[in-house]
Amino acid sequence: MKDCIFCKIVNNEIPAEKVYEDDDILAFEDINPKAPVHILLIPKQHFASLNEIPKDQKEILSHLMLTARKIASEKKIGKKGYRIVLNTGKDSGQEVFHIHLHLFGGRRMTWPPG
Ligand code: 5GP
Numbered sequence: 001m002k003d004c005i006f007c008k009i010v011n012n013e014i015p016a017e018k019v020y021e022d023d024d025i026l027a028f029e030d031i032n033p034k035a036p037v038h039i040l041l042i043p044k045q046h047f048a049s050l051n052e053i054p055k056d057q058k059e060i061l062s063h064l065m066l067t068a069r070k071i072a073s074e075k076k077i078g079k080k081g082y083r084i085v086l087n088t089g090k091d092s093g094q095e096v097f098h099i100h101l102h103l104f105g106g107r108r109m110t111w112p113p114g
Pocket residue numbers: 005016017028029030031032033040087093094095096097
């Protein structure tokens with residue numbers, strides 16, 4: 001989608017530190033990390049948020065989640081623990097309206113989130 005920063009990363013129009021890629025999804029380092037491990041996972045196809053994922057494409061959600069699990073294991077945080085965050089809409093703090101999972105780890109997370 002034009003003017004979407006994550007679509008530009010998918011299309012290699014702006015650079016990113018990629019950690020995983022296949023035909024359907026991409027994972028890359030967050031530009032402003034909030035934890036020692038902070039990776040974003042996105043579908044290559046543009047969906048603004050969870051609210052826009054069609055029911056007939058729900059497999060993309062499990063693919064994102066299980067890839068986050070795989071990356072957590074590769075980054076050696078799989079056993080110590082990690083947090084996956086999916087902000088949806090303004091009240092959640094979503095700033096980039098191309099759906100993305102945050103994978104956080106490498107430090108003790110606090111609860112409840114802010
Ligand atoms: P949100 O608040 O929408 O859930 O999170 C957006 C995330 O995208 C933020 O953690 C922010 O640091 C990250 N981000 C924004 N622009 C860029 C960019 O151009 N490149 C990368 N790698 N991350 C970005």
